[in-house]
Amino acid sequence: MSITMESKPITKCLFPAAGYGTRFLPATKAVPKEMLPILTKPLLQYGVEEAISAGINTMAIVTGRGKRSIEDHFDNAFELESQLKGTTKEHYLNEIKSVIEKCTFTYVRQSQMLGLGHAILTGEPLIGNESFAVILADDLCTNGEQNIILQMKEAYEKYQCSIIAIEEVPNEFTNQYGIISGDLIEDSDNLYRVTNMVEKPESINAPSNLGIIGRYILTPDIFEIIRNLSPGKSGEIQITDALLAQAKEGKVIALKFKGKRFDCGNINGFLEATNYFAKLHGII
Numbered sequence: 001m002s003i004t005m006e007s008k009p010i011t012k013c014l015f016p017a018a019g020y021g022t023r024f025l026p027a028t029k030a031v032p033k034e035m036l037p038i039l040t041k042p043l044l045q046y047g048v049e050e051a052i053s054a055g056i057n058t059m060a061i062v063t064g065r066g067k068r069s070i071e072d073h074f075d076n077a078f079e080l081e082s083q084l085k086g087t088t089k090e091h092y093l094n095e096i097k098s099v100i101e102k103c104t105f106t107y108v109r110q111s112q113m114l115g116l117g118h119a120i121l122t123g124e125p126l127i128g129n130e131s132f133a134v135i136l137a138d139d140l141c142t143n144g145e146q147n148i149i150l151q152m153k154e155a156y157e158k159y160q161c162s163i164i165a166i167e168e169v170p171n172e173f174t175n176q177y178g179i180i181s182g183d184l185i186e187d188s189d190n191l192y193r194v195t196n197m198v199e200k201p202e203s204i205n206a207p208s209n210l211g212i213i214g215r216y217i218l219t220p221d222i223f224e225i226i227r228n229l230s231p232g233k234s235g236e237i238q239i240t241d242a243l244l245a246q247a248k249e250g251k252v253i254a255l256k257f258k259g260k261r262f263d264c265g266n267i268n269g270f271l272e273a274t275n276y277f278a279k280l281h282g283i284i
Helices: 043-053 068-073 078-084 090-102 116-122 148-159 171-176 222-227 239-247 267-280
Strands: 012-016 058-063 104-109 132-135 139-142 162-168 178-184 191-199 210-218 252-256 260-263
Touching: 012 043, 012 116, 043 058, 043 068, 043 090, 043 132, 043 139, 043 148, 058 068, 058 116, 068 104, 078 090, 116 222, 116 239, 132 148, 139 210, 148 162, 148 210, 148 252, 162 239, 171 210, 178 239, 191 239, 210 252, 222 239, 239 252, 260 267
Parallel strands: 012 058, 012 132, 058 104, 162 252
Antiparallel strands: 132 210, 139 260, 162 210, 178 191, 178 210, 191 252
């Protein structure tokens, strides 16, 4: 069932970026994990460029203590630009300058690390009463033709509800994902109307092997739902619980996206992404 009501286009993307990055210590003791580079570009910049390519022009970033370098990265560096002007190295700054010129950056600090749901709720003042995208920068995604957020925007424009990106995951890894079950939408081979979701179940209790990755489009009612949630596993407020409340009303669509994802929240995925992009650019 699609809904034909008019809606505002998605123009804002929220980036939760307040986490500690403990799996990359000691590197992340002073450097945010979102600023760890794949080749010469930080993870967060890949996410911002994905959002820009999907027609989004406002980046709302939820930061925390020790994350000041994120703001500095997406700002002009007049002294550095002055030093490089007229030299053979001036072009190295062109890529990030282009990103800065194409969008607006806003920031808010998350005072406590209480889960992804809490991080998204913290970003409410930056979003307001409109639907928005969410990108988790440590899920690095690539697609040669149409990026994942753009695929999700098309689904949102048709169904006017929250959209989550999913992929098949090995059964032994279901305890690392939010897992969904749902009904394949008629005339589609990659869209499901979600009927249930469970946060990080053991394989024996998992309703499927379809795992949620770090790409969402959320409708603004999600904020009130999160506000009324009780903490779940590990005392955290899970976005999965908020989405489940929407799913019970038939208001969540899962998209099995076309593209490739690297889980750069762990060292193996980070190395895999580095090798992939090095080969893509002819470095190795």
